[in-house]
Amino acid sequence: MTKRTIDYYTTIGLLKAERSASNYRYYDQSAIERLHYIEKCKAEGMSLDKIKKEMLEKDAEEIDVHELRLRIRGLENDVSEILAHLDRNDPKSQEEMKKQISHESLSLIQTLLLLIN
Numbered sequence: 480m481t482k483r484t485i486d487y488y489t490t491i492g493l494l495k496a497e498r499s500a501s502n503y504r505y506y507d508q509s510a511i512e513r514l515h516y517i518e519k520c521k522a523e524g525m526s527l528d529k530i531k532k533e534m535l536e537k538d539a540e541e542i543d544v545h546e547l548r549l550r551i552r553g554l555e556n557d558v559s560e561i562l563a564h565l566d567r568n569d570p571k572s573q574e575e576m577k578k579q580i581s582h583e584s585l586s587l588i589q590t591l592l593l594l595i596n
Contacts, residue, residue, distance in 0.1 A: 493531055557584035
């Protein structure tokens with residue numbers, strides 16, 4: 480594969496390059512894997528537009544999974560805080576907890592309670 484081809488793939492968005500302090504492009508292992516994938520798809524007769532579309536869809540799925548994991552961690556933290564407040568058996572503490580909980584966390588907790596019961 481030529482430098483010109485790699486530059487073209489970067490220009491059209493198939494590859495992402497990092498820049499060094501002296502403005503040289505460098506590619507990490509994931510970019511090398513993407514290059515292999517692009518070449519495999521081209522060998523199978525796929526157009527660059529179709530390859531780009533598939534890669535964008537795959538990237539979007541990975542982002543969604545990452546975002547979901549972050550939200551789950553946030554919800555886990557909210558549930559831990561709620562449990563800590565409930566363990567105190569202090570009505571004032573419980574009221575404060577109700578004010579601080581997000582609607583998303585409340586919905587999750589209600590759903591979990593329905594599943595448990």
